[in-house]
Amino acid sequence: MAGVSLQAISKSFGDNTILKGIDVQAHSGEFMVIVGPSGCGKSTLLRIIAGLETPDGGEVIIDGERKNDTDPSKREVAMVFQNYALYPTMTVYENLAFSQRIRKRSKDEIDKRVMESAEMLKIDELLDRKPKELSGGQRQRVALGRALVRKPKVFLFDEPLSNLDAKLRQEMRLEIKKLHTQLNNTMIYVTHDQTEAMTMADRICLMNNGIIEQIGTPEELYNKPANTFVSTFIGMPPINLIDGEVCTENGSAFFISDGVRINLDKIKNIELFKDLDKHVIMGIRPENLHDNYFAEIKDPENTIKCTVDLVENLGSVALVHSHSGDAHLSATLTTEKIIHPGDSLDLIVDVNSLHFFHQETKERIKL
Amino acid sequence: MSKKIETLFIFSFLVLFTLATLYPALNIIGISLRTDDAFQTRSLALWTAESSFRSYFTLFLETDFLTWMKNSFLVSFVVTLTGVVLASTSGYALSRFNFMGRRAVLSSLLMTQMFPATMLLLPFFILLAKLKLINSYLGLIIIYSSTALPFCIWQMKGYYDTIPAALEEAARMDGCSRFSAFIKVILPVSSPALVITALFSFMASWSEYVVAAIVLQDPELYTLPLGLKSFQASLATQWGLYAAGAVVVSIPVTILFISLSRFLVSGLTVGSVKG
Numbered sequence: 001m002a003g004v005s006l007q008a009i010s011k012s013f014g015d016n017t018i019l020k021g022i023d024v025q026a027h028s029g030e031f032m033v034i035v036g037p038s039g040c041g042k043s044t045l046l047r048i049i050a051g052l053e054t055p056d057g058g059e060v061i062i063d064g065e066r067k068n069d070t071d072p073s074k075r076e077v078a079m080v081f082q083n084y085a086l087y088p089t090m091t092v093y094e095n096l097a098f099s100q101r102i103r104k105r106s107k108d109e110i111d112k113r114v115m116e117s118a119e120m121l122k123i124d125e126l127l128d129r130k131p132k133e134l135s136g137g138q139r140q141r142v143a144l145g146r147a148l149v150r151k152p153k154v155f156l157f158d159e160p161l162s163n164l165d166a167k168l169r170q171e172m173r174l175e176i177k178k179l180h181t182q183l184n185n186t187m188i189y190v191t192h193d194q195t196e197a198m199t200m201a202d203r204i205c206l207m208n209n210g211i212i213e214q215i216g217t218p219e220e221l222y223n224k225p226a227n228t229f230v231s232t233f234i235g236m237p238p239i240n241l242i243d244g245e246v247c248t249e250n251g252s253a254f255f256i257s258d259g260v261r262i263n264l265d266k267i268k269n270i271e272l273f274k275d276l277d278k279h280v281i282m283g284i285r286p287e288n289l290h291d292n293y294f295a296e297i298k299d300p301e302n303t304i305k306c307t308v309d310l311v312e313n314l315g316s317v318a319l320v321h322s323h324s325g326d327a328h329l330s331a332t333l334t335t336e337k338i339i340h341p342g343d344s345l346d347l348i349v350d351v352n353s354l355h356f357f358h359q360e361t362k363e364r365i366k367l
Numbered sequence: 368m369s370k371k372i373e374t375l376f377i378f379s380f381l382v383l384f385t386l387a388t389l390y391p392a393l394n395i396i397g398i399s400l401r402t403d404d405a406f407q408t409r410s411l412a413l414w415t416a417e418s419s420f421r422s423y424f425t426l427f428l429e430t431d432f433l434t435w436m437k438n439s440f441l442v443s444f445v446v447t448l449t450g451v452v453l454a455s456t457s458g459y460a461l462s463r464f465n466f467m468g469r470r471a472v473l474s475s476l477l478m479t480q481m482f483p484a485t486m487l488l489l490p491f492f493i494l495l496a497k498l499k500l501i502n503s504y505l506g507l508i509i510i511y512s513s514t515a516l517p518f519c520i521w522q523m524k525g526y527y528d529t530i531p532a533a534l535e536e537a538a539r540m541d542g543c544s545r546f547s548a549f550i551k552v553i554l555p556v557s558s559p560a561l562v563i564t565a566l567f568s569f570m571a572s573w574s575e576y577v578v579a580a581i582v583l584q585d586p587e588l589y590t591l592p593l594g595l596k597s598f599q600a601s602l603a604t605q606w607g608l609y610a611a612g613a614v615v616v617s618i619p620v621t622i623l624f625i626s627l628s629r630f631l632v633s634g635l636t637v638g639s640v641k642g
Binding site for chain 1 (some may be wrong): 531533534536537538539540541542543544547551552555556
């Protein structure tokens with residue numbers, strides 16, 4: 001097992017700066033997911049670890065050794081590509097065996113390794129087929145198998161599931177996670193899909209515009225987003241962000257915005273607000289808004305009166321888009337009560353799950 | 368009903384063109400099997416009472432036809448090999464690497480295709496004379512290769528452009544060097560383009576007459592087109608012999624086309640990547 005450490009990695013293509021001094025470390029045996037919107041530099045970062053791109057500056061350290069100038073073939077890392085990249089003229093067996101043949105391993109050893117991986121991924125029945133005779137899911141398994149056969153120190157995944165349909169994607173997600181539990185190798189997984197990041201990662205590295213916005217466990221990113229970008233990127237449906245002010249009235253603190261007024265007395269470290277600029281952004285996740293109709297304990301001070309704009313029925317829950325004054329609020333509500341656009345809706349805010357951010361810097365206000 | 372008429376129309380069209388294609392071929396086979404004065408015949412019958420293989424016997428036993436054939440094979444083989452090796456490697460470089468002058472190289476290669484070969488005869492002749500390569504295969508091979516290469520390089524480059532870079536990246540991750548990834552992964556995938564390159568290079572030299580006529584003056588060195596032309600004397604042309612020669616010359620090309628056609632399949636990369 002080997003850790004991967006990237007220190008001050010920078011990379012530009014022409015005038016376009018892709019990575020601006022990235023520092024990140026994937027611990028030995030860790031499943032790290034690098035997530036971010038398209039063009040944030042996550043794939044370039046992965047390719048730098050693989051050796052397929054050379055960084056302009058910084059250090060790539062794998063298993064304690066500097067690998068900046070090491071050829072991809074000698075880095076002992078395996079990569080699963082987004083588009084599978086199977087060798088079309090070779091059978092599945094030959095695809096799996098290719099890396100071992102290059103390394104001139106004995107036929108028995110190759111056979112053993114290929115069969116081991118094929119059985120693990122349940123592709124042992126497909127060994128005689130060519131890639132074109134396989135379904136998308138099977139191809140992705142072969143691509144995984146090809147990495148597995150090599151028994152590398154580090155596995156790299158470049159959006160491996162993005163070409164699969166939703167159901168298959170979920171299956172493969174579990175499969176890869178299971179593989180990690182079995183092998184306990186260091187795995188670095190790049191995706192733009194926050195669900196994949198949340199469900200698979202030991203730790204997430206969230207990137208945007210060539211910098212790291214936050215590194216942490218999925219829970220940390222969800223519960224304590226470092227800034228508004230992280231708060232909107234992590235969590236589905238996305239968080240509601242409302243611009244407003246924190247004011248004191250009759251000894252109580254309030255968050256006030258057009259159409260929204262929340263009593264903040266329940267927040268423990270409320271005095272922290274006193275030193276800050278009063279202008280803040282309040283974040284509330286759709287799952288932390290509740291329909292007053294079903295609430296056992298009413299909380300009129302923290303209830304927002306909204307008008308429903310649109311209802312998306314997701315089966316078990318409905319995503320209700322509404323507004324109150326200038327504030328737009330999405331809430332995931334139970335479908336027990338049928339809600340129509342135009343209805344008025346009282347939403348109770350779970351005050352302890354509120355997030356606050358500086359209006360200028362967009363950084364989290366730590367309460 | 369309209370579907371039937373459409374089919375009928377298509378088939379009549381195809382039959383017409385097939386006949387137009389077959390007529391000269393059948394005619395030449397017919398002439399090769401008859402006596403010399405049968406050149407003007409309009410009959411398409413392949414075998415008549417006067418037919419015999421006499422022209423073929425004469426061709427192989429009494430002329431230098433076999434020597435010319437050997438010469439043609441030698442020249443064509445070397446040109447094909449040069450074409451395939453150089454076009455496959457330079458096309459790859461032009462497709463995958465971004466180096467200074469890449470665009471200039473690509474457009475200058477294209478520009479060479481604008482000049483008809485006959486226009487280049489004089490400069491070629493002067494060049495070869497200065498290099499003392501007149502009357503040598505090397506001179507001929509250089510000219511054939513240099514005229515065939517630009518097209519071959521462009522078409523190899525075009526084919527490589529359609530192959531996802533992830534394929535050789537995967538090979539490099541699997542332990543290949545850049546070169547072995549090219550040899551072991553990219554070349555096998557590129558076989559349709561390689562076949563076209565090989566066929567084009569072979570054809571460019573196998574049936575070429577004008578350049579050969581300037582470069583080769585010694586009858587011992589003649590290639591097939593030059594040899595065949597020598598049957599055409601100023602007073603009498605041996606049409607039977609000429610036709611027999613033409614039939615034999617076309618056989619290797621036909622065999623080559625048929626045997627290589629199975630590689631000319633599209634979509635060889637199907638299944639390798641999502642697409």
